[in-house]
Amino acid sequence: MGSLSTGGGSSAVAASAHAGCERFRHTDPMVTGLARRELAERLGHADADGGIPEARWMRAMTFERLVKDERFVSPLLTTAVGDLRLRRPDAVTRLDARVSVGATAQALAQAHEAAVEHGHCTLITSLAVPFVGLEGETGATPVKPDFAIVTPRFADDPLGPGAAGPDELDEALQAADANDETMTAVADEAIGSWLVMGDAKDYERVRSRIDDGRMLKGFLQVALGAESAEAWSKRPADMRVHTYGALAVPRNSFLQPTAVIERLDDHRAEVRARAAEREALRQEVHAETGGDHVPESELQAWVDHREKEFDPTSCQTCSMFRYCRHQLRTSTDATDVLVEIGAPTDDRPALAALVTDGVAPERTSTTLTAAVRATLEGAPQFTPHGRIDPVGEAGTIEVVVAKADSSALGVYGMAVRRVLTDGTLSELASFATAEPQAPDTRLSVMSLLGEQLAAAMKELLATAPLDKDGEPDPSPVHLVVPDRATADLLVSIADSLAGIETSRLRWARDLEAGREPLTFDGNPATVPAPLTDEQRLAVSFLLEDDRSRALVGRSTTVVLRDVVARHVIPGGPLGDAGRLDYLLAWATRETPIDHRALSDEIADRHETPGARLSRDRSDELFSHISMRRKRHEQEAVEGSFHVKPPEGPPFPDLVRDELDYKLSLFDDARSVLADLADAPTRVAHRAHEGAAQEVWRRRLHLHASDLVRFGRTSRWWRNSQVEILSGDAEFVHGLAMLGDPQEARDAALNAGVRHVALARVVGDNPLVLAVGSRRFTAGQNVVALHINAEPTIAEGIPNAKSPTKWGRIPIGALLDLDDVERVAPPDEAAPVGYRLFGFEPANPTKGKEPRELTVGDDIVLGDYEKFGNFSYRREVAVPMPNLDTSSAPRPASRNAEACGPGSYANDPENHAWCCKPHEAAEAEFSDYLAERREAGELNPQVWPPLVDTDAFDIAEGTLPQADDEDVDATQPPSDLTRDDLGE
Secondary structure, three states: OOOEOOOOOHHHHHHHHOOOOHHHHHOOHHHHOOOHHHHHHHOOOOOOOOOOOHHHHHHHHHHHHHHHOHHHHHHHHHHHHHHOOOOOOOEEEEEEOOOOHHHHHHHHHHHHHHHHHHOEEEEEEOOOEOOOOOOOOOOEOOEOOOEEEEEEEOOOOOOOOOOOOOOHHHHHHHHOOOOHHHHHHHHHOOOEEEEEEEEEOOOOOEOOEOOHHHHHHHHHHHHHHHHHHHHOOOOOOOEEEOOEEEEEEEOOOOOOEEEEEEEOHHHHHHHHHHHHHHHHHHHHHHHHHOOOOOOHHHHHHHHHOOOOOOOOOHHHHOOOHHHHHHHHHOOOOOOHHHHHHOOOHHHHHHHHHHHHHOOOOOOOOHHHHHHHHHHHHOOOEEOOOOEOOOOOOOOEEEEEEEEOOOOOOOEEEEEEEEEOOOOOEOOOEEEEOOOOOOHHHHHHHHHHHHHHHHHHHHHHHHOOOEOOOOOEOOOOOEEEEOOHHHHHHHHHHHHHHHHHHHHHHHHHHHHHOOOOOEOOOOOEOOOOOOOOHHHHHHHHHHHHHHHOOOOOOOOOEEEHHHHHHHHEEOOOOHHHHHOHHHHHHHHHOOOOOOHHHHHHHHHOOOOOOOOOOOHHHHHHHHHHHHHHHHHHHHHHHHOOOOOOOOOOOOHHHHHHHHHHHHHHHHHHHHHHHHOOOEOOOHHHHHHHHHHHHHHHHHHHHHOOOOOOOHHHOOHHHHHHHHHHHHHHHHHHHHHHHHHOHHHHHHHHHOOOOOOEEEEEEEEEOOEEEEEOOOOOOOOOEEEEEEEOOEEHHHOOEEOOOOOOEEEOOOEEEEEOHHHOOOOOOOOOOOOOOOEEEEEEEOOOOOOOOOOOOOOOOEEEEEEHHHOOOOOOOOEEEOOOOOOOOOOOOOOOOOOOOOOOOOHHHHOOOOOOOOOOOHHHHHHHHHHHHHHHHHOOOOOOOOOOOOOOOOOOOOOOOOOOOHHHOOOOOOOOOOOOOHHHHOO
């Protein structure tokens, strides 16, 4: 039999990502004998979408080398073994299995003996283990775990953090004499070894943490290694595969690894199911073809016979994507367009009538129906939502970034401009750098951003109106970014720099007290320079955004793509609407659009609207940097260089072209949004953000908790946000019910929403309403929120003292018809399911009368108790939510003066929890750490090892990091996709 490609550990990830597709399962390399990319090429539709950028591949190779570095053996082993609550090893060693099955078996035997006989813990790297169930298959490719840990196993070992010990404990104690000495001897004698399987994944950290979905994919690969090791006959008899596995991930932006452990039971069950499924498929192929692989002449028929579960978003990482899409595009079944654009399976039957007969379904999502209609008509569909965003307002700062794939926080370039108070744009400020990973580049990002923030705040302060106390009340400032990835990158950089700055403050205290500055692990620290005022301003502002990111009512950072998507529904693949340039192409074209041609045109562009670059552009820029490094190396060694620069535009021009394209989309977006009407609640949203930023400005002014990262907030601070989150949700929902007819109507049709209902005027002498909710009863006070899809507050009178109150609104009580003096019967009969009530809107004593209701008006009614419930029944209101004032300087009040620059220094006891500056807080923490270190309570004195929660920010100076690694740029393997990296 020839070579049997199992896909190794990558198969666990890929199978999990596309397990619902029968075609994907039946094109497994084990049965076709070809990698899917090669298969797609032979079928005439080569994969041009799922390739790995060179810079991303280099990062993966760099991290893999760091994991194998001798200097990380002890940190990786002790972290994993300590977290598993196993005993501290007497020594740590390392073995290399050289990606050989034979060498791996030998290494396991050697490590097992060292564990049992000497109490050593061994890190084995570059393993090769027969794929589970295929040990006896000649030519079957093995699973290749990046590393495994072998450590002594004792009778009383727990199976994991907080778990009970294995059965050997009871058996050993029953067999021993009932005296303490024997029992102690049994407990202290190793009865075998543990095998903890592991894998390395260079996942990017966003805001100091790694996305749970990515961690899940990584542990699936660990589970495949564990399941294969469990089934392997060459594993030593007394070596047990641990129920937990270890995943080596970057602990900081310098790619220095740390181990994370997780229980593998569920992951291993999934792996077993996939392995059994693949084996059954092999047997099916053997039964149909008589061979181990599908014959090449039958490959097309084999593929076409399989049902595809096509999703234009998730399928893009599959090498068969273009082939499957081509079949849908050329299908003679008109309803296949629903599959092509990614309409949910459950909605396709209802939408089929829209495709074939133009009949819109009644109960399908309005947005989904509009997307299908846009696809069929080739014209965008605009929603009735009014604008609540601040885009184009004075104080908004437009930011675009070109991110480097070679680093989690790498930046090739950045461009920034702001909207001035007269509505024009400031001069563009930008930079491009060939050192995307350098710490100085991150500081440049914050400097540029801080300068624009400072200028915007100064301009808004100069033109601000005065509040009731005669103080300026400036409008809020906002960052406007094209996509969520840009916001994540900026906040992650700020998070990193905040950690460095707080560490610097602790080390400054060490120097002041005559102590040597030390890292968490007790090594000498390199004290960085302090942040400049502009850098601190930007870092503080982004951390404010980070701490408030769960609050829907906040808009510190505005994602432009989300703003445009609120108003424009494009046709074509639903996933393509995630790109700002695709949305704007629909919104700005005046001729009918071929969604397929436009989708291909956007996908093939070198430029992208957001922070992440296309593969082609990423490779272009990385090629320039690689050649530059080689030229410098040659010049340093030989005194001259012979390496020619890459062909094409110079590096700075490529970066500027990328940034210019991103900025051009802002111009298009502002033009589209300028033609849309404002929602009457827009001023309320802006007022709320302004009030929240007033708290932030007090923090910034006094350096009081303005550098606290969300991941480092105390438990009580997080608990205090529960009520804030609830109030924020009610605030956003309330404003939507008052100002957005479509959202209010959708809520009225939702059986779970009790305080909103549809109604219709069916009589006017007196007013008679047909109300479509059994929850609305006679005697209940109600408010007409919308009349004929027009918000009543749009014609109402805003309250001069509150931006969330409106008067001159039809408010009144529902009356039982038996209690209403009838002058004439209702003009219309009540629709089925509706009940009739009399309605008498209150007559305000001041101002104009509310709008008159006439027969035939469609109304969205609201329970007045939820929208003000004032005794005089003349206004509606949505209460402002509480602000996050935890550890924030207090404003002036009747009972106390405002916190000022000297408040904490003069009265530390009464100002310990409001305006205590970072300088004082970190100095205290530095003294605390020094006391614990002197008492031997910090690493490496304690077991299990303590976790350094700030490791994302500070690189250990004595350990290698990504910038130190001399990894040659290599082309990514042609048969691998981003799925294989676990992304």
